[in-house]
Amino acid sequence: MSQAPARSLQIESSARLSGRVTVPGDKSISHRSLMLSSLAVGESRIEGLLEGEDVLATAAAMRAMGATIERSEDGIWRVWGVGVGGLLQPAGALDMGNSGTSTRLLAGLVASHAITATFVGDASLSKRPMGRVIDPLSLMGAEFTSSPGGRLPMMVRGLCPAVPIEYTLPVASAQVKSAVLLAGLNTPGITRVIEPVPTRDHSERMLAGFGANLTVEASNRGRVISIHGEAELQPQQIVVPGDPSSAAFWAVAASIVPGSEVTIANVGLNPTRAGIFTALRMMGADITEVDPRTVGGEPVADLIVRHAALKAIDVPPDLAPSMIDEYPVLFVAAALAEGRTVARGAHELRVKESDRIAAMKDALQACGVTVEEFDDGLAITGSGGEPIPGGGTVASLLDHRIAMAMTVAGLVARRPITIDDVAPVATSYPVFFETLEQLAGRA
Structure with missing residues (x-):
């Protein structure tokens, strides 16, 4: 399996996101x-x-x-x-x-x-x-x-x-x-x-x-x-339910882009995987579960997510195992929240597709966000709902989740954010950018 050629992309701020999406299978x-x-x-x-x-x-x-x-x-x-x-x-x-x-x-x-x-x-x-x-x-x-x-x-x-x-x-x-x-x-x-x-x-x-x-x-x-x-x-x-890790990007995007309302269909809500939604709700996110059901032994529901004013929290370390892949996009939510969010207890982020602690610190700092790095997480000072400065060039480090998380950040940045390589997104979400265009009304 050859490595896909690098593909850079510039992300600009978006008006409200609206629509219904079905995310890829878990x-x-x-x-x-x-x-x-x-x-x-x-x-x-x-x-x-x-x-x-x-x-x-x-x-x-x-x-x-x-x-x-x-x-x-x-x-x-x-x-x-x-x-x-x-x-x-x-x-x-x-x-x-x-x-x-x-x-x-x-x-x-x-x-x-x-x-x-x-x-x-x-x-x-x-x-x-x-x-x-x-x-x-x-x-x-x-x-x-x-x-x-x-x-x-x-x-x-x-x-x-x-x-x-x-x-x-x-x-x-x-x-x-x-x-x-x-x-x-x-x-x-x-x-x-x-x-x-x-x-x-x-x-x-x-x-x-x-x-x-x-x-x-x-x-x-x-x-x-x-x-x-x-x-x-x-x-x-x-029957494979929708991937909560993929749904997390739209949940955060709808939460931070003013005026947004997005329905994410058929999301797997296994309690050992759904920590990101717990953390977002602690921050004040407006997430409603609709039609809860069981599919193939896994709890599933549709999620309606509306824009909300987020507030900083201390992320409980015991949530880490149930949201380890969602920290990059949680860091983006924290960058738009009011106050200083502290997320620790996530040592495992150091050995994912990239060192996601260092990668997200560098990416957010390049876009004007105040970030403090720990060995097991980050502290992020949020903008209180105002757009972040943006204007930076982000290294995705062959990591699909870094690329997608910083795409979401670009939707609420004053200046465009450039991601050096978005090709890795195909490893988990081949139609991510097409879905974004639909939600933004540009498709």
């Missing part, structure tokens, strides 16, 4: 639906799959390991799986592009199969640490050969049968948890993951939905997730 659920469908025996159908570059990298990798994956003209994806334990040796390296989720979760799958896979990625992904999955998967018997610092390119030699383990997460990471659980699928015995701080639970929900013998219990050590190995997964029909 990225986390899309990845997992392809992986587990590929391990079931029979045909699974997936509706609403996110067709961004990250998810397509997962689809390509599962095809390379034996699954048959096709997209119909009606937009429904059909997957014929190989069964747990049935993954085949890939003929070449697995190109993960920019997708850390694909890399870490697939490393878990490979770890308990008698195959060897080499993972490669783009320049951004190749800087991201993989030691956090190498450590527990090595305890299960997999062998790793990685680049210095536990980075890509990385070769994984799986062991079958692997060794079941009990593993306490040293950091709050749904990817590490999921990698160990996926390795446990093809491991005899019971594999346990203990998470002192709850993280997004899509893997647990979907594994149970496919028929894995999985339990979740509370203990004084945290949530204990146990999976019985050598599972037989049953094919499923999956």
